[in-house]
Amino acid sequence: xxxxxxxxxxxxxxxxxxxxxxxxxxxxxxxxxxxxxxxxxxxxxxxxxxxxxxxxxxxxxxxxxxxxxxxxxxxxxxxxxxxxxxxxxxxxxxxxxxxxxxxxxxxxxxxxxxx
Amino acid sequence: xxxxxxxxxxxxxxxxxxxxxxxxxxxxxxxxxxxxxxxxxxxxxxxxxxxxxxxxxxxxxxxxxxxxxxxxxxxxxxxxxxxxxxxxxxxxxxxxxxxxxxxxxxxxxxx
Numbered sequence: 676x677x678x679x680x681x682x683x684x685x686x687x688x689x690x691x692x693x694x695x696x697x698x699x700x701x702x703x704x705x706x707x708x709x710x711x712x713x714x715x716x717x718x719x720x721x722x723x724x725x726x727x728x729x730x731x732x733x734x735x736x737x738x739x740x741x742x743x744x745x746x747x748x749x750x751x752x753x754x755x756x757x758x759x760x761x762x763x764x765x766x767x768x769x770x771x772x773x774x775x776x777x778x779x780x781x782x783x784x785x786x787x788x789x790x
Numbered sequence: 791x792x793x794x795x796x797x798x799x800x801x802x803x804x805x806x807x808x809x810x811x812x813x814x815x816x817x818x819x820x821x822x823x824x825x826x827x828x829x830x831x832x833x834x835x836x837x838x839x840x841x842x843x844x845x846x847x848x849x850x851x852x853x854x855x856x857x858x859x860x861x862x863x864x865x866x867x868x869x870x871x872x873x874x875x876x877x878x879x880x881x882x883x884x885x886x887x888x889x890x891x892x893x894x895x896x897x898x899x900x901x
Contacts, residue, residue, distance in 0.1 A: 706887075717891035718834065718891045720890060723886050723888070725886065729886075765834070767889075769887075776887040778824075781834050783832070783833050
């Protein structure tokens with residue numbers, strides 16, 4: 676049973692460019708959340724997708740957008756990259772059961788460097 | 791005030807020591823509570839969920855005090871392999887589930 680997978684593992688971009696990161700959830704999971712983790716900090720919640728819709732969003736600008744596909748996989752898009760966007764981007768999947776969210780499992784992350 | 795605050799650390803302890811991590815959260819509507827462990831340059835992994843009744847898993851004991859909005863993690867008989875960053879995590883349902891991580895507390899266990 677494959678866990679959460681993310682691609683690519685590393686990425687280098689320059690300021691102003693756009694980037695797309697991809698995530699495949701753990702088998703049986705229907706919810707995907709994205710996090711940004713700067714060096715020495717805890718992960719910061721970007722947004723959560725369920726049933727192909729953004730259900731909850733953290734304090735991130737509109738440059739950060741996402742999508743969830745019918746197979747539950749997800750993409751994170753960041754436009755107009757800034758140096759401060761350099762971070763580890765983590766995807767986590769879980770299963771929603773009514774008003775309860777099961778444990779989140781994290782992928783290995785994509786390390787984005789903006790030059 | 792941060793939504794989830796942890797001891798800043800780092801904690802440096804000898805093998806066999808008992809170490810306690812503390813965490814407070816600001817939103818009283820928080821519903822679920824967890825401790826995650828993160829090794830250097832790796833993804834966070836669930837260590838244990840935290841319940842008001844307290845829960846124990848081997849050398850690890852977690853406790854939740856909803857009235858004080860306080861979460862704790864106790865590690866007994868520390869091992870070298872316990873060296874990692876410990877993340878306090880709180881989740882709440884506000885139409886969708888929002889998960890908030892503390893900044894983490896780094897633990898170094900030395901021989």
